[in-house]
Amino acid sequence: MKIYLKFSTALLLFAASPFILTSFHINLLTEILIFGIFALSLNVIVGYTGLVSLGHAAFFGAGAYTAGIIAQNISANLLFTLGGAVLLSVILACIIGLFCLKVSGFYFLMLTLAFSQMVYSFVYQSTGWTGGSNGLSGIPNPILFGWELSNTVWVFYVVASLFLVVYAILGIITESPFGKVLVGIKENEKRLKSMGYHTNIYKYAAFVISGIFGGVAGALYTYFNGFIAPSDIYWTMSGTVLIMVLIGGAGTMLGPVLGAALIVLLETIVSTYTNMWMMILGAVFIIFVIFFPSGIYGISKDIFKGIQNHTVRPKVKNISNEKVS
Amino acid sequence: MYEETILEVNAINKRFGGLEILKEVSFDVSRGERIGIIGPNGAGKTTFFNLLTGDLTPTQGTIAFHGKHITNEPNYKRTRRGIARTFQKNNLLEKLSIFENLLLVLQRKHGIKSTWFKVRNNRSYRALYEEAEALLETWGLHGRRNTKVENLSYGEQRQIEIMLGVATDPSVLLLDEPTAGMSQSETDYIVELLKNLPEALTLMIIEHDLDVIFGLSDRMLVLYNGHVLADDTPEAIRDNQQVNEIYMGKARVV
Ligand SMILES: Nc1ncnc2c1ncn2[C@@H]1O[C@H](COP(=O)(O)OP(=O)(O)OP(=O)(O)O)[C@@H](O)[C@H]1O
Ligand SMILES: [Mg+2]
Numbered sequence: 350m351k352i353y354l355k356f357s358t359a360l361l362l363f364a365a366s367p368f369i370l371t372s373f374h375i376n377l378l379t380e381i382l383i384f385g386i387f388a389l390s391l392n393v394i395v396g397y398t399g400l401v402s403l404g405h406a407a408f409f410g411a412g413a414y415t416a417g418i419i420a421q422n423i424s425a426n427l428l429f430t431l432g433g434a435v436l437l438s439v440i441l442a443c444i445i446g447l448f449c450l451k452v453s454g455f456y457f458l459m460l461t462l463a464f465s466q467m468v469y470s471f472v473y474q475s476t477g478w479t480g481g482s483n484g485l486s487g488i489p490n491p492i493l494f495g496w497e498l499s500n501t502v503w504v505f506y507v508v509a510s511l512f513l514v515v516y517a518i519l520g521i522i523t524e525s526p527f528g529k530v531l532v533g534i535k536e537n538e539k540r541l542k543s544m545g546y547h548t549n550i551y552k553y554a555a556f557v558i559s560g561i562f563g564g565v566a567g568a569l570y571t572y573f574n575g576f577i578a579p580s581d582i583y584w585t586m587s588g589t590v591l592i593m594v595l596i597g598g599a600g601t602m603l604g605p606v607l608g609a610a611l612i613v614l615l616e617t618i619v620s621t622y623t624n625m626w627m628m629i630l631g632a633v634f635i636i637f638v639i640f641f642p643s644g645i646y647g648i649s650k651d652i653f654k655g656i657q658n659h660t661v662r663p664k665v666k667n668i669s670n671e672k673v674s
Numbered sequence: 675m676y677e678e679t680i681l682e683v684n685a686i687n688k689r690f691g692g693l694e695i696l697k698e699v700s701f702d703v704s705r706g707e708r709i710g711i712i713g714p715n716g717a718g719k720t721t722f723f724n725l726l727t728g729d730l731t732p733t734q735g736t737i738a739f740h741g742k743h744i745t746n747e748p749n750y751k752r753t754r755r756g757i758a759r760t761f762q763k764n765n766l767l768e769k770l771s772i773f774e775n776l777l778l779v780l781q782r783k784h785g786i787k788s789t790w791f792k793v794r795n796n797r798s799y800r801a802l803y804e805e806a807e808a809l810l811e812t813w814g815l816h817g818r819r820n821t822k823v824e825n826l827s828y829g830e831q832r833q834i835e836i837m838l839g840v841a842t843d844p845s846v847l848l849l850d851e852p853t854a855g856m857s858q859s860e861t862d863y864i865v866e867l868l869k870n871l872p873e874a875l876t877l878m879i880i881e882h883d884l885d886v887i888f889g890l891s892d893r894m895l896v897l898y899n900g901h902v903l904a905d906d907t908p909e910a911i912r913d914n915q916q917v918n919e920i921y922m923g924k925a926r927v928v
Pocket of ligand 1: 695713714715716717718719721
């Protein structure tokens with residue numbers, strides 16, 4: 350029941366936002382939610398399955414360019430552009446996953462990077478389709494049920510609703526028997542095999558799920574931005590989203606969203622003063638890795654627990670805090 | 675013991691590079707047998723288990739289980755057929771609770787392993803949770819179900835190794851030094867526990883503790899330098915001159 354309450358609160362807040370916030374802040378929130386979806390999608394493999402990928406921009410880019418190209422050449426109907434983005438992401442994830450999951454650890458990271466750079470250079474070269482180095486501009490506004498989403502608020506509502514849907518879907522998946530197997534694989538794949546699990550199938554499924562929602566984030570980004578640059582599919586994008594997951598709290602649901610929020614906000618603030626954003630991003634990451642390895646989510650949980658222990662039971666050492674449900 | 679042969683190992687051979695670790699090992703197992711496996715360090719005992727479970731595949735030779743060839747089958751399929759094992763070195767989901775370790779074994783058995791659209795909890799999967807609770811009860815671990823495995827004592831972790839193996843509902847359970855590194859009282863506890871396992875469950879036990887192995891086995895296999903030196907009753911092994919010289923030279927068994 351508690352979960353429904355949280356969900357309705359989020360829904361209400363999102364619904365009310367345009368009446369409270371300025372359009373600048375609505376844009377910021379939209380961007381946070383899009384990157385929140387992107388980080389959540391990567392979290393499926395990095396946080397839950399223990400497969401660290403440095404090539405997730407491939408799916409973001411695939412989703413973004415597919416949505417953009419369909420909107421320009423076929424139809425700007427959101428169902429078409431989003432459907433196309435999902436379809437291409439699935440195909441791409443099925444192919445890339447097939448190769449990358451042959452290896453693990455460091456080699457997995459390098460192979461995902463290599464594949465995403467291949468996708469990048471393909472996009473960069475195919476000037477006819479993608480505009481090459483100029484990117485894809487003048488993408489028409491998305492149309493939903495005959496209604497053109499022509500202003501910030503409509504796009505925000507679409508993004509916010511999809512965010513809630515994606516959050517719910519991934520929340521269920523990670524708490525399902527399937528999701529529990531993924532966590533087991535992250536912890537000790539050899540043991541899971543010994544229990545009788547065909548772990549490769551699970552890793553593959555996780556990879557494809559991750560790719561699909563990465564593509565969804567990309568498509569949303571197109572609706573939001575109306576423009577796609579090849580840098581959106583470059584490896585620095587993969588690095589940024591990985592940092593969002595890690596500093597937010599890998600393997601939690603809220604963590605990656607908090608990570609996305611922090612990075613998007615920081616970038617917005619910082620870029621008005623200096624253009625050394627990448628350096629600052631690096632510094633933030635280093636600080637987190639060294640001082641707060643459990644991420645924003647981990648810190649907030651500790652603080653919350655600390656407050657609770659102090660106020661509720663000041664002197665009793667907290668040994669029997671385990672919940673027996 | 676039952677007459678039915680369940681496992682047939684035919685002239686298996688295992689090489690690592692140029693090294694021949696197992697040489698022409700042949701071996702039949704009947705249902706319900708309790709087979710002790712001894713041999714000096716490096717004799718190839720664990721490797722032999724790895725070949726039976728599919729963690730490794732033999733260089734030559736064949737393995738049949740219930741008459742079906744499983745020589746090159748991967749380990750997860752063999753587990754489903756009913757071959758379970760424990761590891762010489764604890765190999766558990768350390769950061770997860772005892773309960774979660776067990777649930778993962780049982781959810782595969784209950785066939786809900788790949789359901790991804792339904793949150794798993796004790797309301798949505800009542801039968802699964804009830805079975806897990808009952809198992810923890812019988813293993814005396816119910817009070818500590820939410821304890822992370824890494825916070826348990828070494829002896830308790832060894833016990834969980836066995837519990838997870840048994841929970842897969844095997845017909846053959848391979849135990850790789852189940853009491854290694856345990857105190858005398860912990861060892862006694864494990865021995866009792868193994869003695870109380872269902873009679874129809876076949877056990878193969880690698881063990882350096884000779885008291886334990888002679889207490890549990892009704893048949894013994896001595897591996898030496900990768901081949902079977904002796905395969906006989908415990909009494910005959912005790913009197914075997916060669917075995918005494920090679921394996922028990924230092925600590926003769928009474
Ligand atoms: N994966 C491997 N690659 C190369 N050599 C291996 C491998 N696994 C085992 N060996 C070698 O095979 C030999 C037998 O090892 P094994 O672990 O089967 O011995 P064991 O009888 O279980 O010994 P112990 O009583 O010490 O557990 C050892 O010399 C070991 O070094
Ligand atoms: Mg061994």
